[in-house]
Amino acid sequence: MFSDITLTAQERKKNKRAIISWCLFDWANSPHPTVIITFLFSAYFSKAVVGDEIHGTFLWGHALAISGVVVAILSPFLGAIAEQTGHLKKWILCFSVLAISATLTLWFVTPSQDAVPLALIAVSIGVISFEFTNLFYNATLISVSPAHLVGRISGWGWGTGYIGSIVCLTLCLFGLVQNPPQFLGLDTQLAEHIRATSIIVGIWWIVFGWPFFIFSPDTKQKTNLIKSLKPGLKSLKNTLRELKHYPSIWIFLLARMIYADGLLILFQFGGIYAAGTFGLDFSEILVFGIFMNISAGFGAFLFGWIDDKFGSKITVITSLLGLIVFGSAILIATDIILFWLAGLTMSFFIGPAQASSRTLLSRITPPSIQIKMYGLYSMSGKCTSFLGPMLFGWATLLFESQRAGMAVAIIFWIIGLVVLFFVREDYSSRELSPNHLSK
Secondary structure, three states, X not given: OOOOOOOOHHHHHHHHHHHHHHHHHHHXXXXXXXXXXXXXXXXXXXXXXXXXHHHHHHHHHHHHHHHHHXXXXXXXXXXXXXHHHOOHHHHHHHHHXXXXXXXXXXXXXXXXHHHHHHHHHHHHHHHHHHXXXXXXXXXXHHHHOOHHHHHHHHHHHHHHHHHHHHHHHHHXXXXXXXXXXXXXXXXXXXXXXHHHHHHXXXXXXXXXXXXXXXXXXXXXXXXXXXXHHHXXXXXXXXXXXXXXXXXXXXXXXXXHHHHHHHHHHHHHHHHHHHHHHHXXXXXXXXXXXXXXXXXXXXXHXXXXXXXXXXXXXXXXXXXXXXXXXXXXXXXXXXXXXXXXXXXXXXXXXXXXXXXXXXXXXXXXXXXXXXXXXXXXXXXXXXXXXXXXXXXXXXXXXXXXXXXHHHHHHHHHHHHHHHHHXXXXXXXXXXXXXXXXXXX
């Protein structure tokens, strides 16, 4: 499909357009976790809605933990059913609409404790829908990318997402938070200039997400949803049973399950940590987020080339080592300048840790079961995801220090790194099939 020798000029143009639109979808939805979960709305919730940063962190952590449990339970089933039905873009569209709707609802979260239930419900629905969207989006990588460029295109997708987050964060900072436009008549006493960022994120997803549904390839429809339920669940059961024949896959999923918990803590509490431990205000948090995303995007683009050149495993290992070293520096930093330096350097390794994890799975998984494995991949990132937010919240509450909560992320990264060393990155598993295994 992607060979430059056999394709016509029109077909090459079509494939390039498919890749660009695929990457653009990352641009479209990446501001959701960046603006809403990591940098701005989480800090707004704890400081202005709850009015107590420690208690707000605790509530936010438990809402995200519950969301993680839901994603963990349903991801493998949805992946198996989607493998039976095909048409992954329909699933992506469905959960995108749900995530966008929940995000737009955050406009109604006023700076009052009466708005706490609405905030937690809307955020939970948004997080769950976002994760399910990415479950199916990740599985479309194999239909967009040629095998020899899978690492690079995966990195391009993550990098494009970070650039989108940078632009959206900049728009929110200079267009709303610092200088609310007079013609909008926003009431800053009711934090409407902060709440309006949720509108920007929702509209952003709509405007930039549509090319993916038009230009990117989709899997063909195999059967309808109702007819897929029984064979889908049977397929999941068979996949789990056959997983023992793929040791590199289940060891990798275990490693990823562990270090993803550490990344999740960073994403979900980065803004809260910056505000509570170092006293950054909303504008400073957004500036910090912009520079972090610049660093992370650069890392994703650069390590995409390294991934294809040296392998996905070594890329993930290098990224985890960088996260551990500079994450530890953040824990002991007391000076704001050191915090900025350590934070921006650490963020350089966030993008490749995510992008190359997605690539590594595609390299060690037979094509016949990749969609189902991406369901397990999503589950591996979420089946213990409640632990990170919960332990962060409890550690913060117990020690009355957010540093204690952030230390949990370092522990997850260290354990995940150790497990990852046992993964064999080779292509032999691609030659195995369920028929071969059943002999």
